[in-house]
Amino acid sequence: MADIIIKNARILTCKSNGPKIKEHMQDLGIIERGFIAVENGIIQEVGEGDGEEFCDRHTEIIDAEYKTVLPGFVDPHTHLVHYGSRENEIELKLKGVPYIEILKMGGGILSTVRATRAASYDQLMKKMIRSLDIMLLWGTTTVEAKSGYGLNFVDEVKCLEVLRDCTHPVEIIRTYMGAHAVPEEYKDNREGYINLMTERIIPYVAEKELAEFIDCFCEEGVFSVEESERILLKGKEHGLKIKIHADEIEPMGGAELAGRIGAVSAEHLIAASDEGIEAMKEGGVIPVLLPGTSFYLRLGKYARGRKMIDMGLPVALATDYNPGTCPTESLQGIMVFASMGMGLTPQEVINAMTINSAYAIDRGDKVGSIEKGKNADILIMDAPNENYIIYHFGINHVNTVIKNGKIVVKEGRLCY
Numbered sequence: 001m002a003d004i005i006i007k008n009a010r011i012l013t014c015k016s017n018g019p020k021i022k023e024h025m026q027d028l029g030i031i032e033r034g035f036i037a038v039e040n041g042i043i044q045e046v047g048e049g050d051g052e053e054f055c056d057r058h059t060e061i062i063d064a065e066y067k068t069v070l071p072g073f074v075d076p077h078t079h080l081v082h083y084g085s086r087e088n089e090i091e092l093k094l095k096g097v098p099y100i101e102i103l104k105m106g107g108g109i110l111s112t113v114r115a116t117r118a119a120s121y122d123q124l125m126k127k128m129i130r131s132l133d134i135m136l137l138w139g140t141t142t143v144e145a146k147s148g149y150g151l152n153f154v155d156e157v158k159c160l161e162v163l164r165d166c167t168h169p170v171e172i173i174r175t176y177m178g179a180h181a182v183p184e185e186y187k188d189n190r191e192g193y194i195n196l197m198t199e200r201i202i203p204y205v206a207e208k209e210l211a212e213f214i215d216c217f218c219e220e221g222v223f224s225v226e227e228s229e230r231i232l233l234k235g236k237e238h239g240l241k242i243k244i245h246a247d248e249i250e251p252m253g254g255a256e257l258a259g260r261i262g263a264v265s266a267e268h269l270i271a272a273s274d275e276g277i278e279a280m281k282e283g284g285v286i287p288v289l290l291p292g293t294s295f296y297l298r299l300g301k302y303a304r305g306r307k308m309i310d311m312g313l314p315v316a317l318a319t320d321y322n323p324g325t326c327p328t329e330s331l332q333g334i335m336v337f338a339s340m341g342m343g344l345t346p347q348e349v350i351n352a353m354t355i356n357s358a359y360a361i362d363r364g365d366k367v368g369s370i371e372k373g374k375n376a377d378i379l380i381m382d383a384p385n386e387n388y389i390i391y392h393f394g395i396n397h398v399n400t401v402i403k404n405g406k407i408v409v410k411e412g413r414l415c416y
């Protein structure tokens with residue numbers, strides 16, 4: 001018998017037996033008047049009617065009152081663990097001071113690196129939990145999180161251990177991203193830093209199972225295509241799965257590299273070439289687009305999400321939550337940029353941040369849709385339909401969050 005039944009629900013199941021492409025991204029697998037039965041953290045059944053046959057006197061019944069019920073959001077790209085904040089850079093940005101100048105003044109990513117190195121394990125944990133609470137309140141139930149503000153052995157490991165040890169309801173998928181920037185102490189010896197990663201940190205991270213993925217910032221002035229390939233393949237050799245920050249500003253061939261070396265996903269892609277998009281399709285790479293970053297960097301340009309969907313790529317969406325170029329935990333915020341900035345429909349947007357983003361972190365068999373046998377990660381939103389969620393923007397529509405079969409947000413408040 002079920003522990004929980006959600007009834008009188010308009011359910012967007014997002015069901016699929018693989019990443020959704022083309023016209024399937026328009027299909028949310030809607031059940032107009034349905035129920036979901038949850039037992040031991042797993043979805044026991046979903047269907048039409050009220051599921052009475054799954055109830056006994058111990059079952060908790062939630063009447064959704066025909067609100068919109070959908071899978072918990074999966075955020076497949078964040079820089080969750082870091083210390084400090086950079087609101088002091090807003091004024092400089094608005095004055096048009098280029099990022100490289102901000103970096104020279106001691107700002108930018110390297111200021112976050114200094115703050116993160118100086119922070120203790122407990123300080124990092126506390127700040128991160130605050131962010132995870134916000135994510136949960138706004139509907140994110142699974143998140144990918146990268147290291148990349150430690151940039152040395154001790155501090156990269158410290159950040160990955162914070163991610164590993166966290167017991168928050170939001171499930172964290174860990175990525176090692178030492179190749180986020182070249183740290184100050186290696187600025188005249190980048191080869192030395194790459195060797196530190198490939199010879200020492202990657203083997204350690206893999207052996208201790210501190211990360212499941214490896215990521216690299218392949219960009220003009222950061223890591224070249226050749227360097228990225230070397231770093232990522234070293235990770236692969238040690239059993240890590242590949243992600244890559246590719247072609248964010250310049251079309252350097254990062255998307256092509258992702259296709260060639262079997263990356264699970266490639267991220268950003270604002271400047272990805274036609275050949276790059278084709279190579280990703282060939283290689284089965286999931287494009288993870290981050291329209292909040294385009295907006296916040298005032299690039300005036302978004303990744304070509306519309307074209308990628310039309311070409312048959314399973315587009316996923318993420319926040320890119322980080323302290324510099326996209327300081328937000330809210331996927332509901334990202335929905336608006338994806339829709340208004342890239343021309344994606346509400347249906348495509350929701351599939352892109354549920355089922356497709358689950359595949360982008362290799363969890364397509366566990367989360368991202370409301371289907372029998374999957375983890376019971378479920379949202380009830382105070383919205384009559386999916387269009388309304390994007391139409392009435394800038395606010396939080398989440399009423400209830402269920403994670404692994406437990407109610408963790410009720411009436412918009414944390415209750416775990």
Ligand SMILES: [Zn+2]
Pocket residue numbers: 077078079245320
């Ligand atoms: Zn990123």
